[in-house]
Amino acid sequence: MDRTESLPAQTRPPGVAGEDPGSVLLPGHDVPLGRYTTVRRLLPQRARRMVGAWCFVDHFGPDDVARRPGMEVPPHPHTGLQTVTWLLDGEIVHRDSLGNVQPIRPGQLNVMTSGHGIAHSERSPASHPPLMHGVQLWVALPDPARAGAAGFAHHADLPRWRSGDWEHTLLVGELAGEASPAVVHTPLLGVQLAAHGPAPATPRLRPRFEYALLAMSGRARVDGVSLEPGALLYLGTGRDGLELTAEPGSRLMLLGGEPFDEPLVMWWNFVGRSHEEVAAARQDWMAGRDRFGRVTDDAAPPLPAPELPTVRLKARDRRGDLHG
Numbered sequence: 001m002d003r004t005e006s007l008p009a010q011t012r013p014p015g016v017a018g019e020d021p022g023s024v025l026l027p028g029h030d031v032p033l034g035r036y037t038t039v040r041r042l043l044p045q046r047a048r049r050m051v052g053a054w055c056f057v058d059h060f061g062p063d064d065v066a067r068r069p070g071m072e073v074p075p076h077p078h079t080g081l082q083t084v085t086w087l088l089d090g091e092i093v094h095r096d097s098l099g100n101v102q103p104i105r106p107g108q109l110n111v112m113t114s115g116h117g118i119a120h121s122e123r124s125p126a127s128h129p130p131l132m133h134g135v136q137l138w139v140a141l142p143d144p145a146r147a148g149a150a151g152f153a154h155h156a157d158l159p160r161w162r163s164g165d166w167e168h169t170l171l172v173g174e175l176a177g178e179a180s181p182a183v184v185h186t187p188l189l190g191v192q193l194a195a196h197g198p199a200p201a202t203p204r205l206r207p208r209f210e211y212a213l214l215a216m217s218g219r220a221r222v223d224g225v226s227l228e229p230g231a232l233l234y235l236g237t238g239r240d241g242l243e244l245t246a247e248p249g250s251r252l253m254l255l256g257g258e259p260f261d262e263p264l265v266m267w268w269n270f271v272g273r274s275h276e277e278v279a280a281a282r283q284d285w286m287a288g289r290d291r292f293g294r295v296t297d298d299a300a301p302p303l304p305a306p307e308l309p310t311v312r313l314k315a316r317d318r319r320g321d322l323h324g
Contacts, residue, residue: 022235023223023225023233023234023236024047024048024233024234025225025227025232025233026042026043026045026047026048026233026234027232028041028042028045028059028230028232029041031058033058033060033071033073036065036069036070036072037060037063037072037073037132038060039059039060039136040058040059042059042232043055043056044056044266048212048234049317049318049319050140050260050318051210051255051256051257052187052255052256052257052259053140053141053142053185053186053257053258054137054138054139054140054212054255055081055138055140055264055266055271056081056136056137056138056266057135057137057214058135058136058137059134059135059216059230060132060133060135060136061132061133061134062088062089062131062132063131063132063133064130064131065090065124065130065131069124070090070091070092070123070128071090071092071124072124073121073122073123074298074301074302074303075095075121075295075300075302075303076120076121076302076303077118077119077269077270077292077305078112078118078269078270079115079117079146079269079270079272079281080140080141080146080270080271081114081140082111082113082114082141083110083111083112083114083120083136083137084109084110084137084138084139084171084172084182085104085110085111085112085134085135085136085137086109086134086135086136086137086171087104087106087108087133088106088133088134088216088217089106089129089132089134090105090106090124090128090129090132090133091104091105091128091129092104092122092123092124093122093123093124093125094110094112094120094121094122094152094154095120095121095123095295095297096112096118096120096121096150096152096295097120097150097292097293097295097296098151098152100152100154101296101297102152103125106134107158108154108155108156108158109154109155109158109171110152110153110154110155111153111172111182112150112151112152112153113145113150113151113152113183114150115145115146115148115149115150115151116146116148116291117281117284117292117293118150118292118293119285119292119293119294119295119302120295121295121298121300123298133216133217135214135253137255138271139184139188140262142185142186142260142262143262146271153182153183155180155181155182158170158180158181159178159179162196164197164199165195165199165201165248166193166194166199166201167193167194168203169194170190170191171191171192172184172189172190173187173188173257174189176203176204186257186258186260187209187257188256188257189206189211189254189255189256189257190253190255190256191203191253191254192216192251192252192253192254193244193246193252193253193254195218195220195246195249195250195252196249198247198248200244200245201242201243201244201245201246202241203241203242203254204240204241205240205242205256206256207237207238207239207240208237208258209237209239209256209257209258210234210235210236210237210256210259211234211235211236211237211242211254211255212232212234212235212255212256213227213232213235213252213254214231214232214233214252214253214254214255215227215228215229215230215231215250215252216230216252216253217249217250217251218246218247218249218250218252219246219247220246220247220250220252221244221245221246222235222244222245223235227252242254259318260318261317261318263316263317263323264315264317265278265314265315265316267308268282268305268306269305270282274313274315275312278308279308282305282308285305286304286305
C-alpha cells in the first residue's frame with residue numbers, strides 16, 4: 001500500500017519512560033489511501049513505533065464497496081520491508097514488478113518482500129464482494145535481508161485450530177506447536193483469534209517478545225482495558241501468557257516479536273537507515289530506474305513520490321529516540 005503522508009517527528013510523550021511502559025492503548029487515526037479507501041493507522045505512533053519488527057499497522061473497513069471500485073492503489077515502490085496482507089472480507093488483486101498477479105481472499109495471506117526494491121499495485125477486481133475489511137502490516141527487514149532480492153509468496157493454507165471457544169489462524173511465526181509457512185527474517189508472531197463463545201482465550205507467550213492486540217471486529221477486554229474495533233493495545237514484554245475475553249463473533253489480531261533494535265528511517269514507502277538511503281530510493285523511483293521494475297499487467301501511471309522534507313530525516317529506534 002502507498003503511504004501518502006509523511007510521519008511526524010516521533011518522540012515519547014510526557015511521562016513515558018525510556019523502558020517499555022507496559023500496556024498502552026493506541027486508538028489510531030484515519031489516513032486516505034488512494035481515491036477510495038481510508039485506513040486506520042495504528043503504528044507507528046508517538047507512544048509506540050514498533051512491536052517487534054512490525055513497524056506499520058493499517059486496519060481498513062469494514063466498508064460497503066458494493067457500488068464503489070473498492071481498493072484502487074496504483075503502482076508504487078517499497079524498500080527495506082515486507083508487506084503482510086490479510087483480509088476478513090473482500091478481494092484484492094496484487095500485481096508486482098516480479099511478474100506476479102495474485103488475487104487474495106479472506107483466509108489467505110500475501111507476503112511481499114521488497115529487499116532492495118520492488119513495485120506493486122493493489123486493486124479490487126471489477127466484480128468484487130460488497131464488503132472490504134482487512135489489515136496490511138509492514139515488517140522491517142534486518143541486515144542483510146533489506147539489501148537482498150525481492151520476493152512474493154501467497155499462502156492459501158495456513159495452520160488453523162480450535163481451542164475452547166476460540167479459533168486460531170496462524171499467519172506468521174509459531175504458536176501452540178504450529179508453524180506458519182510464511183518466511184520472515186526476525187522472530188515474529190501474527191495470529192488471528194476468532195471468538196465463538198464467552199470463554200477466555202489463554203495463548204502462551206514468549207517473555208522475550210513484545211506484544212500488541214488489535215481488535216478488528218467485535219469488542220474485547222484484556223488487562224482491564226476494553227478494546228473497541230480499530231484499536232490497538234500495546235502489551236509490552238515479559239509475559240508468558242495472556243487471558244482475554246471478547247464477545248462472540250469478535251476477530252482479534254495478536255502481534256508479537258523480539259524487540260527490533262536497529263534504528264530506522266521510515267518515510268513514504270521506504271524503510272531505510274539514513275536520509276541518504278531514503279533519498280536515493282526516491283530518486284531511483286522518480287527516474288524510473290531498473291531498481292523497482294515495472295508492475296505486470298497494470299497500465300496506470302505510477303504514483304509519484306512526495307517531495308522530501310526540507311529538514312534531514314533522522315533514524316529513530318523503536319521507542320522514538322533519535323540516532324545519528
